[in-house]
Amino acid sequence: MKNIYLLFGICLAAFLLNMALIKLAVDLPEFFTSHLNDLLCMPIVLSICLFIIRSFSRNKGIKISLFSACSLAxxxxxxxxxxxPDNSTRYTSDVIDVILYFSGAITFWLVQGMEAGRKSSAIKKAA
Structure with a gap:
């Protein structure tokens, strides 16, 4: 579970720093102003979803499936x-953002899987 908390903390800190720099009108490369938040979105949202699911579930080892993560993306x-983009002038459509949503979702799923793999190897060593 520590890996998910670490991923969440890093993504949230990066998001907040990025937003602060944008609001302060710091001259940043286009990736930071246009795409970084899309990459960070899924790990943040999925971590919050996992925390809520585990809070209400008796199974604290429950995981979000790859299908669920990609469905949310x-x-x-x-x-x-x-x-x-069709209903607001503030938003524009960009295929790179779609790729970044899925990249973030898959990154979350992989980190979550590493967490489960560590637990199962610890159980095998104990036996």
């Missing part, structure tokens, strides 16, 4: 890259 992609 697909929903974010549809909403932010298809729906909002």
């Amino acid at each position: 697909a929903l974010y992609s549809i909403y932010f890259e298809l729906y909002l």
